[in-house]
Amino acid sequence: MKSELSVLAIVTIMSIVSINAQTKYIDKSGEIGFEASEASFEPVKAVNKSVTAILNLEDGQFASLALIKGFHFENSLMEEHFNENYIESEIYPKATFKGSLLNFDHSQLSENPAEIEVDGKLKLREKEKGVKTTLSVQKVDDSIIMKGSFKVAPSDFDIEIPKIVANKIAEEVIVNVAFKLRGK
């Protein structure tokens, strides 16, 4: 009897663990790019292809983390300035987003992209900025693909753009995200 009970307990625990495991979808190599280019000047853009994203299918909770040093610019000097002068990545090494997909029901996902609203907070340099945008979300095979974009301003995060380069950097920064999440 005792051994049956312990077997039952183990089976119960294991099934709980596996349910939990299946509800979390993860991408450890997601992409975030941003662009703050002004026409007729050298493009100001970078991409990070090693962004983490976690989506909880049960409640639509979503979290993402990008390491600042992982953003690559075409121009190495621009990358250096971005790290040292604008973001100060030695002090603030990451950007995070925490939020949720609104009215999210994972059972409705299909290969046809659905427009789903996401609401959350983007944190950079210890400053938080509310972000609400629409993502295209689709399920292809075992993956959930999420794509979208939103705009932020350097001033949202107390990033000062020196006057001498102010005309070369757009006041609005367009951020593009692309994730391919898989069940864990």
Added chain:
Amino acid sequence: MSRKKYIIVTATSMLIGLLGWGYLYIFHGTHRNIAKEVATAEFQAPELLFIFQQGTAESYVDQVVLVTGNVSSIDKKTVVLNGMIQIDLLQETDISIQNKQSIKVKGRCVGYDDLLEVVKIDQGTQIIE
């Protein structure tokens, strides 16, 4: 052409050349070649994760390091060692790399990802000894 004129022309063209080189060097400088840089430190995967989790790893961020560990997951361009160190490789992963195999990789430390609790490394190359 007099000697003086010759010196002036030579000096001027050298100066222009130097300025041009300086401009290109500063504004269009090339990126670091991590694959060719010498590593500043060598770790076992758990060691490096521990250092980052202790928050004492600032000096290794942006540095080229060597890491040895067992492959716990492998993707097209990403390999994870001991579930602790995620390395984005420069080349698509060699099909000879197998799960659980012990490998040594050189790459640049990007930082600690506290969502996945891994240290991220990019521009990695496998070191075969």
